[in-house]
Amino acid sequence: TNGRRTSSGDLARTKILLLGQRRTGKTSILDVLFNDCGPKDTLYIERTTRVTKHTYDTVIPLEIWDCPGDITLEALEALDTPLSHFATIIFVMDIQDLYQPPITKLVSFVIAAYDQSPQTNLEVFVHKADALSEEYRIDNYRFLQQHILDELIDISSEYEQIQMNFALTSIHDHSLHDAFSRTLHKSIESLPYLEDLLNIFCYNSQSSKAFLFDLKSRLYVATDASPVDPPTHNLCSDYLLMLNSFGPLYSSHPASAPRSPFLSSTRPSALAPTINTADNTRQAPITKTLFYPSAGMTLTYQLITRKLALLAIIPSAVFEARRGLVEYNVVFFREGVQEICEVEDEARGGGG
Amino acid sequence: MKKKVVLMGASGSGKTSMRSLIFSNNPASLTARLGATIDVEQNHVRFLGDLILNLWDCGGQDTFMETYLAQQQSTIFQHVAVMIYVFEVESRNMSKDLAYYRGCLAALRKNSPEAAVFLLVHKIDLVRGDRAAVLERKTHELQQESADVEVTVFGTSIYDESLYKAWSRIVHTLIPNAAVLSKHLTVLAQACSATEVILFERTTFLVIATSTPPPASPTAITSPPTMSPSFSTPSSTHTSSNFTSTTYSRSIPHTSVQQDSDPHKLSPTRYERTSELIKAFKHACSRVREEFHSLEMELDDFTAVLDELTKNTYVLIVVHDPTIETAALRMNVRLARKKFEELQGDSLIS
Ligand SMILES: Nc1nc2c(ncn2[C@@H]2O[C@H](COP(=O)(O)OP(=O)(O)OP(=O)(O)O)[C@@H](O)[C@H]2O)c(=O)[nH]1
Ligand SMILES: Nc1nc2c(ncn2[C@@H]2O[C@H](COP(=O)(O)OP(=O)(O)O)[C@@H](O)[C@H]2O)c(=O)[nH]1
Ligand SMILES: [Mg+2]
Structure with a gap:
């Protein structure tokens, strides 16, 4: 798709653009997802005055552009990257902003993006959902969706076919992680292969649900075919959050990589000045944990690559009886994921 | 055995919030909904089976404070084991806070001369x-106000975890057999080849006791049992108490010794961070109607098991020896269960 290989031979990053009025929460979203910022710490984020690019490496390398709230279409087009180079554009709206101007502005960006490249994923995050009670939340959410779609059709009936996705999000619960995960999936070309591997794993291990999580951001890059049940997703996400902090507490060498317990020993940060996706393909240490939430079920965690972990829910009885089989399935799964990552890496022009 | 703990401080200083966090497993975000406490809210918290904390959360509005110090003085201040006085770090009216504090301190000395006093700069x-x-600076100011107490x-x-650190230290003074x-x-740690074994109370996840570091360390016998010297940070070392100032002077020279002989250099805030993390995760579990039972981890450079030890406690065993498997640790926990049930029963009745 768009801009896979750059002329300079650098890694071709999937570009995501964040747009929205001032103080709708764009920078908070990035910091909470990718910079280990607690939701409460976002209060002190300074306002964004110019376009800022954040890079993040997970199963695919990302480049996320954070824009100041008052950026205009002209200013955006004056940058050397045309809108069509973005795989995804996320519009962040404050759920309490029901005024016309932000909607009009959003619509004009949507049209410009669509005219240039109809394949671009267009996402609207109706954000700060926690600020309203349930009833108002749904009302405002519907109102904003309806208005945006109406306005598009008013401009031209051709725009009726624009595909847009809406999501209610908040940094104070799991909705942001879930919405961003789903957005990310659309840019992962190898997603079907990852999903196949997860389906096979679930089938062979009698797992009712399995996620492949990005460790640091706690976004899931893929899951098996069974529907995502929010409590299960939330439990897995909270479990990762706990593990990410727990590891360094009792690790003998927390100083080298304070934030990620699983990376510290073999990859001192000094030796790896630029992190790249090659980390996904390098052998990860065998790391696993088990958690027994309710009597009959076990949540297993297995490190797959240095950045990805498999979280799976398996009936405790099955797990007790067939531990060896599950571990064997993990080995098979790990090999599959590594292979996919290698292919992905090569296609991106990363150092293999 | 019942121990009376009074929680004092100006209205809005955060007494009820901390009580609900530590004893009711509520998240911090919900505390904004708490109303002012009217008069005294008494709670009985069963702690470690036979130890019952009788918690007096005393509403801090002026009218209540006046009556505590006048008509109700003996009711409030008699038979107190611990007084916890909460000061807001950015108090709107510190001189008034201090005036009430001096009043309470005097009443406490008169009615419960043996009571321990903890001050929280909240x-x-x-x-x-x-x-x-x-x-x-605050510590210095408060010590001056406390005169010879x-x-x-x-x-x-x-x-953050600071609340767990403070409360772990407070309840520690109330547990009669902590040293035992x-x-x-420590015996359990040796049996497991563990670096460390930590005992938590079940509902609060406060740290009750820890194993002492391996005998290689010369400080193992003399240092206070639960708090290894590296545990002290500025907040706990600046006190005027005899008890803590002795541990302070004792632990300072040992800190360097300890760290040299400790090959693992674990994070000094690990105990309170563990309390906080597990508590938060337990809460996350309950939100999705799951329960927290036990954990097994084989991480990059250590293995750990967190499991129920007795009816009222959880134990965390941390092992850095890569040859030890979690199954062996769980087995040792099972074997130790009876001993600890007895231990808890015995010495708490006396
Ligand atoms: N920023 C911050 N706010 C806190 C903290 N602890 C409590 N609060 C807030 O302080 C407010 C008052 O807390 P309460 O626990 O009701 O105060 P109280 O001391 O019980 O007050 P009275 O019952 O009237 O004596 C609540 O809005 C809490 O959310 C803290 O550590 N940090
Ligand atoms: N209640 C609530 N506040 C949020 C949420 N996300 C961000 N905020 C707050 O919104 C304010 C503006 O956020 P910021 O990221 O600077 O907005 P930006 O200008 O779009 O980058 C900050 O004070 C955040 O704490 C959310 O999900 N819920
Ligand atoms: Mg109160």
Whole structure:
């Protein structure tokens, strides 16, 4: 798709653009997802005055552009990257902003993006959902969706076919992680292969649900075919959050990589000045944990690559009886994921 | 055995919030909904089976404070084991707070001369800039106000682990057999080839006792059982209390020894961070109607098991020896269960 290989031979990053009025929460979203910022710490984020690019490496390398709230279409087009180079554009709206101007502005960006490249994923995050009670939340959410779609059709009936996705999000619960995960999936070309591997794993291990999580951001890059049940997703996400902090507490060498317990020993940060996706393909240490939430079920965690972990829910009885089989399935799964990552890496022009 | 703990401090200083966090497993975000406490809210918290904390959360509005110090003085201040006085770090009216504090301290001395006094400089998260310096200044100020009374000062916030550190230290003074528990944890640690074994109370996840470091360390026998010297940070060392100032002077020279002989250099805030993390995760579990039972981890450079030890406690075993498997650790926990049930029963009745 768009801009896979750059002329300079650098890694071709999937570009995501964040747009929205001032103080709708764009920078908070990035910091909470990718910079280990607690939701409460976002209060002190300074306002964004110019376009800022954040890079993040997970199963695919990302480049996320954070824009100041008052950026205009002209200013955006004056940058050397045309809108069509973005795989995804996320519009962040404050759920309490029901005024016309932000909607009009959003619509004009949507049209410009669509005219240039109809394949671009267009996402609207109706954000700060926690600020309203349930009833108002749904009302405002519907109102904003309806208005945006109406306005598009008013401009031209051709725009009726624009595909847009809406999501209610908040940094104070799991909705942001879930919405961003789903957005990310659309840019992962190898997603079907990852999903196949997860389906096979679930089938062979009698797992009712399995996620492949990005460790640091706690976004899931893929899951098996069974529907995502929010409590299960939330439990897995909270479990990762706990593990990410727990590891360094009792690790003998927390100083080298304070934030990620699983990376510290073999990859001192000094030796790896630029992190790249090659980390996904390098052998990860065998790391696993088990958690027994309710009597009959076990949540297993297995490190797959240095950045990805498999979280799976398996009936405790099955797990007790067939531990060896599950571990064997993990080995098979790990090999599959590594292979996919290698292919992905090569296609991106990363150092293999 | 019942121990009376009074929680004092100005209205809005955060007494009820911390109580609900520590004893009711509520998240910090919900505390904003708490109303002012009217008069005294008494709670009985069963702690470690036979120890019952009788918690008196005393509403801090002026009218209540006046009656505590006048008509109700003996009711409030008699038979107190611990008084915890909460000061907001950025108090709107510190001189008034201090006047009430002096009143309470005097009443306490008169009615319960043996009571221990803990002062919490609370909402420390609101300080932008150098927290340690602010805390040091506050500590000094509070010690001056306390004159010859021994006090222990902590900086706390409901938004981080500092609250668990302070409360772990407070309940520790109330547990009669803490040293015995610690001794047995050390035995368990040796049986497991563990670096460390930590005992938590079940509902609060406060640290009750820890194993002492391996005998290679010369400080193992003399240092206080639960708090290894590296545990002390500025907030706990600046006190005027005899008890803590002795541990202070004792632990300072040992700190370097300890760290040299400790090959693992674990994070000094690990105990309170563990309490906080597990508590938060337990809460996350309950939100999705799951329960927290046990954990097994084989991480990059250590293995750990967190499991129920007795009806009222959880134990965390941390092993850095890669040859030890979690199954062996779980087996040892199972074997130790009976001993600890007995231990808990025995010495708490006396
Ligand atoms: N920033 C911050 N706010 C806190 C902290 N602890 C409590 N609060 C807030 O302080 C407010 C008052 O807390 P309460 O626990 O009701 O105060 P109280 O001491 O019980 O007050 P009275 O019952 O009237 O004596 C609540 O809005 C809490 O959310 C803290 O550590 N940091
Ligand atoms: N209640 C609530 N506040 C949020 C949420 N996300 C961000 N905020 C707050 O919104 C404010 C503006 O956020 P910021 O990221 O600077 O907005 P930006 O200008 O779009 O980058 C900050 O004070 C955040 O704490 C959310 O999900 N819920
Ligand atoms: Mg109160």
